[in-house]
Amino acid sequence: MPKLLKKVKLENPQIEIRISGFGGQGVIMSGFIIGRAAALYEGKQTVLTQSFGPEARGGSCSVQVIISDNRIDYPYVAQPRIQVCMSDEAYRKYGGYLGPHALLLYEEDIVRVNKDEVASWGNRALGIPATRLAEELGKRLVVNIVMVGFFSAVTEYLKPESAKKAIQDLVPKGTEELNFKAFEQGYKYGKKMLSRIK
């Protein structure tokens, strides 16, 4: 159980995650990394559903992942425990549909989040300049991997080793090192933030 979510008693011990942004940001890929890491390297039951079609190639796009210790029958996410917003539109669309005591992770240079509003719902919003961090590595393309690193650090749902194995499986050959660096960037940023919050 992640420290930030410790106090919550879950009626259903399954974790529902939604990652949203615009097509081209690697939103679906980030879902596949999280889903694959949990299913193959953490021994969890995992189901991934995604928005499919022209919207996933330019418009608003989202991917849902459920991770559980038990068999997952119903594969859809209604009120996620973790909502990741990579675009302002995604925040406007999904920001209001969080589960109880949820975490909202967002790209702070792109998404304008009203933190007080989020807090008033009993949720917590954590921002990261993921695109900028990716650009520092020389490739804006890896913004999604930075976000996965941040996700892994603040939610503690994924061991960094598991996430890295999934990244290795899924990214194009020859880009592994860059992607691992991107993961580390996000992960470190998240850990630092976590220590400040404590």
Add this chain to the structure above:
Amino acid sequence: MKKTNPKAKDLNHATADPKGVLTGVHFMNGDQSACEGALAAGCRFVAGYPITPSTEIVERFASRIPTVGGVFIQMEDELASSIAIQGAAWAGLKTMTVSSGPGFTLMMEHIGLAAMLETPCVIIDVQRAGPSTGLPTLPGQADMMQVRWGSHGDYEVIALVPNSPQECFDLTIQAFNLSEEFRVPTFVMMDECVGHMAERVVIPPAEKIKVFNRRYTTLPIEEYLPYRTGKDLVPWFVKAGTGRRFHITGLTHDERGYPTMNAEAQGKLVHRLVEKIRTNAEQIVRFEEEDCEGAEVIVLSYGITSRVASRAVEMARKQGIKVGRFRPIVVWPFPEKRIRQLAGMAGGFVVPELNYGQISLEVERLVAGKVPVTLVPHGGGTVHQPEDILRAIREIVRL
């Protein structure tokens, strides 16, 4: 004494050719998993015209087949695809084509031909919302009757419906096996949700995968006829180049395969095309049930809807209603015997499906008015709200 081919059970089932089996634990979607099922079953020829939401199946097949050894052809359309696979099947290969609603409609003519020639082949339909072009990227389950009745004339088919990526793998293998055993076009009726949903998929080692390989006649040349059958009503194939003659035609034909234009030959042929499935139905049907005997309501659903319905069943049980779950895995032939039995043991049926009433008609026919059957229709494009299914459950128990 007249000699016939030995019975099916005298044959040893073979195990899969390891070349096509990607043994291991994977995280993949239903489309990709169905493709792996086809490869594991021994499919070495796919002709297709890619169409959303089935594209990933042919995409994966096209990229995998060069290392496995086989052929993928991207055809000019679905008519060509559905006839090319029959040519390859008659030449000795296990074959498949893949489509969705609009393309599936174009295949109807050749599905009838496959039934008439008794060509073993597998056709996957990843259903999207229709009619016509409908919603290319969004789900439907409205081809369930089309697959059963879509081509003209009398014939029977086999159709299986997976509800998870793992089942897309398992049932595609099963479809190939049934198609070979009964020499009938066999269908895997997926839907966009199951096709694009990713989960853990376990592919066992090749020696753990049972495949049913084609049965070739062993009768001496003078006794052999292309469509002579034993008690199971399924003719055995002839291997080209063994000196035996064969002739195939979409016209009504006799045991020799020659056109025979009379009512007697028609009666004999159609009887066999239909009865080879009907008399073996009990052996073909597969279903999954939970707490159905003595239930106040049974929720009968298939494909993605069975997983949506599970949420409604959970909610109803929390409200103290005794709800059973029934999921046909093979829909054609339909599990008639079991539904008739359950009609006498349960208070009613709720049938949610992404159409305006198809499988529910079959349930109504079998229940024959003994208990209420409530359809929860849906036009497709998304899945049901579990609350809509719950409402139908509550109405039956009059809460």
